[in-house]
Amino acid sequence: MTIKNTKLDYGCIAKWLHWTTAFLFLAAYIVVYYRQWFTEAKTPENWTALQLHLSFGISIMVIVALRIIWRALNNQPQPEPGTKLEHLAAHCGHFLLYAIMIIAPITGYIGTGVSTEFFFMFDIPKFESTAMYQYLVVDGLGLTFSEFERPIDFIHKDILGAWLIWILIAGHAGAALFHHYVKKDRTLLKMT
Ligand code: HEM
Ligand code: HEM
Numbered sequence: 001m002t003i004k005n006t007k008l009d010y011g012c013i014a015k016w017l018h019w020t021t022a023f024l025f026l027a028a029y030i031v032v033y034y035r036q037w038f039t040e041a042k043t044p045e046n047w048t049a050l051q052l053h054l055s056f057g058i059s060i061m062v063i064v065a066l067r068i069i070w071r072a073l074n075n076q077p078q079p080e081p082g083t084k085l086e087h088l089a090a091h092c093g094h095f096l097l098y099a100i101m102i103i104a105p106i107t108g109y110i111g112t113g114v115s116t117e118f119f120f121m122f123d124i125p126k127f128e129s130t131a132m133y134q135y136l137v138v139d140g141l142g143l144t145f146s147e148f149e150r151p152i153d154f155i156h157k158d159i160l161g162a163w164l165i166w167i168l169i170a171g172h173a174g175a176a177l178f179h180h181y182v183k184k185d186r187t188l189l190k191m192t
Helices: 012-038 044-072 084-110 131-141 145-183
Strands: 116-118 122-124
Touching: 012 044, 012 145, 044 084, 044 116, 084 145, 131 145
Parallel strands: none
Antiparallel strands: 116 122
8 A cells, every 4th residue: 555645546644534534523423412312411421522522523623634735745546437527526525525524623613612621631722712712703703702602503513513514424425335336436445
């Protein structure tokens, strides 16, 4: 396996970044729904699950930054044969996946009123206690935290978390399986 991408395959770093992101998305979902469905408010388990969600989410923010840099330094493998429309759909799908990998952690971070105890190792200050919050939200927009938090939370939880991310990831994984089992091409093998 090569470090960089080749014409035929993604390299090991692109694969690692891809599958680590997929794992972190799954983990962020499991802990946040565990918190909502199986824990009582104000218990230690409830707090631990929240902190794990914040830690997985912030890890995605870091990994996506590395991923964008690595992508810019690499050529993408050649796409498998397909119509112009299929290639356009794949490009748009990948673009939207990058968009959610960026927007979900940012809306999560800026809309959360508690600091992150990053995997219980060190603290990352909440947005509300940063100079940027003071400059943009208080001085710039003239909003209180709860006024600012409401629309941001709506995007994070109700639009992205509850719907859009599911739809995009299910469509993406479904397309990969369709290529593998129906079209029987190398699309999935390039990434595994
Ligand atoms: C790609 C990364 C992330 C994904 C996919 C994600 C997804 C979600 C989902 C699915 C929910 C539950 C939505 C619902 O109530 O139906 C949620 C809630 C929440 N997220 Fe995220 N999130 C991410 C990153 C973050 C980050 C970085 C933070 C803060 C540092 C954060 C803070 C929160 C908070 C405070 C809640 C409410 C928790 C609760 O009500 O139990 N999220 N997120
Ligand atoms: C079961 C889960 C998943 C499967 C089976 C899967 C499969 C694949 C495959 C086969 C490719 C190569 C497609 C090609 O080159 O045409 C790919 C690329 C890609 N995947 Fe996934 N994937 C999964 C989860 C995810 C998740 C959770 C994300 C992000 C939210 C994601 C984002 C991407 C992106 C952006 C690309 C484009 C290549 C790149 O820039 O790295 N995938 N995926």
